[in-house]
Amino acid sequence: MSTRGADFLYRWISTHMPEGAIGDPVLVVTxxxxxxxxxxxxxxxxxxxxxxxxxxxVYEVIIHALQRRRGGRAD
Structure with a gap:
C-alpha cells in the first residue's frame, strides 16, 4: 500500500472518532x-x-483507536 492510503485512513479515523460513551463497540467498529x-x-x-x-x-486499527481515545478507555 502507498503511504497515501495509510495517511488517508489515519486522518479519516481521527476526524470520525465518536465522542462520549459507546453503547455497542462492535457496531461502532463495524x-x-x-x-x-x-x-x-x-x-x-x-x-x-x-x-x-x-x-x-482496518477493524483492528479502529479498535486500537477506540481504546486509546480520551484517557485510554473505550466506554
Missing part, C-alpha cells in the same frame, strides 16, 4: 470500518486491499 473503506474508495480511489496490505485489519 460502522466506522465500512464507512472508512467506502470513503477511501469514493474520495481517494484507494482500494481496500491496498489499505489492508500495509495496515492489516
Amino acid at each position: 460502522d466506522l470500518a465500512d464507512s472508512a473503506m467506502k470513503a477511501s474508495a469514493d474520495a481517494q480511489g484507494i482500494a481496500s486491499g491496498d489499505i489492508d496490505e500495509e495496515i492489516g485489519s
